[in-house]
Amino acid sequence: MADPGGGALCNGTLHNQSASDCHRGNCWKNGVVKESQQNGNSNFYKPFVESFEEAPLHVMVFTYLGYGIGTLFGYLRDFLRNSGIEKCNAAVEREEQKDFVPLYQNFENFYTRNLYMRIRDNWNRPICSAPGAVFDVMERVTDDYNWTFRFTGRIIKDVINMGSYNFLGLAAKYDESMRTVKEVLETYGLGVGSTRQEMGTLDKHKELEDLVAKFLNVEAAMVFGMGFATNSMNIPALVGKGCLILSDELNHASLVLGARLSGATIRIFKHNNMQSLEKLLRDAVIYGQPRTRRAWKKILILVEGIYSMEGSIVRLPDIVALKKKYKAYLYIDEAHSIGSVGPTGRGVVEFFGIDPRDIDVLMGTFTKSFGAAGGYIAGRKDLVDYLRTHSHSAAYATSMSPPIAEQIIRVMKLIMGLDGTTKGLQRVQQLAKNTRYFRQRLSQMGFIVYGNEESPVVPLLLYMPAKVAAFARHLLERKIGVVVVGFPATPLAEARARFCVSAAHTREMLDTVLEALDEMGDLLDVKYSRNRKSARPELYDEMSFELED
Incomplete structure (x- = not known):
């Protein structure tokens, strides 16, 4: 396998790190991150504020x-x-x-x-319009307690969309800005009919990959037709038997599946907990593989940029420091963060001012902020060249559809300002404003809201299964579409509603939603917040953490 990190992996030898080894003078302590460089801007300073309040x-x-x-x-x-x-x-x-x-x-x-059948009507609701700031829902009813549904023929118009991952509002119905997508459709058609390794590599794929590499400021990139498979089919190409994967306990199912398919040994560290991660790294370096005590061939850390169920942001500066200290590789999934955070929408790497070269494998998807489909792997050229040969997705999966590739190119140029306007940057900034406004108002109302204050994924805790169903049903009656989530996607007792804020949401839309939520909070008695410190942040406090035996 290619060496995506560009350096020797620590094979059983513990390398000490002096103060001068800190990344360009960066320091982090007590939830505050200071960066000496951020994409050319000096003296970058950002507080790291996250909330995980415990329920009464x-x-x-x-x-x-x-x-x-x-x-x-x-x-x-x-x-x-x-x-x-x-x-x-x-x-x-x-x-x-x-x-x-x-x-x-x-x-x-x-x-x-x-249990699920009692509240099944809150999921899989058919949508019959573009997933913009508002959408249309097909009304359905059940005659057998949610085992089957039938459509009434009525369309619920102009439902405020608070559930789609349309962060920048670019998943919309056709307008003149999509003219190039229409032209590509007329020229190339819809399907490719081949894999990347056979006859499925088009000039549009090459143009997109070059643009992704430029956008992320890395040497090379490779795109894939499915976001989920980008993780599940590429991780097995990077690690295998004799390798160690250290995975965050809240990683997405695609990362979990990819890790399991790889055949590597998997160990889980507590969510965003640097002490837990460092203990696993230290033990891996000192003790090596079980039984044989041989050094691990590779150690790969798997994390996400934004965790889609918690709304939390990875503590990237800390993880980069640990991966350098123990000579491990770092794989970061920016599915939810690329395009949605950072001053210019370049994800958590830009959000923290980290040099992209410090991340061995950059992964992301085009299904959220870009209003399209597929995913990418980016990093060093030797990493990407290796995956072009060894990736299961490149060898067996059909290539990305040409109109999809053009849609991504169009949106990426918009974000980068290559279209000659600042509309993309304005959308990124509007998303940040909407996110902070929505989160602050929910907290002021007394709801328990999880996650980072900069995260556009906003989980609102409901806990009780009956209230989960009532919450979604009542909001739909008010023409507000929300996603509610429960076990097994969350812990049994932490059912929640998950809001996704978009740049396309106007202040009037957000106020309408907030007014309805205020009423629902009183009606269902789900304003549980007591502004009490959670047990979870204590896990991040170096002074209070005790290593497990």
Whole structure:
């Protein structure tokens, strides 16, 4: 494999780091980051403010009690189904396979048919318009308690979209600015019909890759047709048996799947917890592989830029310092952060003023801020050249559609100002303003809101499953579309609504949503905040952290 870091990996030898090794004089302490350089600008200073307030005790008690009661009724209904008293609509084993190992019968299936089905109407709602600041929803009803749905033929018009990852508002219906996309469609058609390694590399792909490398200020980049597969199919090409992956506990499923497919040893560190990560790094360097005690072939740290369920931002300066100290590689997934944070929308690397060369593997997707599809891997040229040969996605997956590539090129030029305007920069700045306004107002109202104050992903904690369903249903009646999330995507007792702020949202739209949320908070009694310090930030405090045995 190519050496994406450009240096020797620490094979069992602990390298000390002096004060002069700090990245260009950077220092970080007690949640404050100071940078001496940020894309050419000196004396960059940014506070790192995140909130993870804990819920009052009675809320957690009632949450677990609600799940307990739901589970008891679930067992009762399963008994009625097995007795033939109640019809079973869930997938069941075939009679001739009743003595086989069960294919469907597990706890997740029990949860789905007895708890999820009660509130299933809050997910998979069909949209029949572009996912802009407002969209249209197809109304549907159920006659069998959410097992099936039928459409009424009515369209709910102009629903305020607070759920799509349309951060810059560039996923919109056709207008004259998309003329080049239409021209590419007329010239190239929709499909490519081949993989990148065969006959699927177009001049548009090369143009896009050069532009991505320029945008990120790296040597080279490679694009892929699917964002999820960018992680899951490329991580196995970078590491394998005899390698160690250190993964944040809240990493996206694509990172988790890629790590598992690689065959490497995986160890999990606490979310954004540098002491937990350093302990794993130190142990890996000192003890090496289990049983044999041989040095690890590679040590790869997997993190995200913005964590989509928590709204938190990676503590990148700290991780860069650790990866340098222990000579590990760093792979960062900027799916949610590229285009949405940083003074010019270049993600968390720019947000913290980190030199892109300090990140071994830069990954991102075009599905959020760029209003398109696909993903990229960027970094050193030898890394990208290696992936062109060894990536499963390059070898087996169909290439990116030409109109999609042109859409990404159009948006990236807009953000970079290569279109001769400042419209892209204005969108990035408007997103930052909307994010801070929305988060501050929610906190002032008394809601528990997770994440970093600069993150456009805004989780609002609801906890109780019944309130999750009522919250989404009542807001849709007010023509506000939200995403609600629960187990297994979150911990069992931390169900939430997840808002995605967009640059396309006007202040009037946000005020309309906030007014409705204020009413819903009082109606459902979900204003749980007591402005009390959370237990989670204490994990980040060097003085209070105790290493596990």
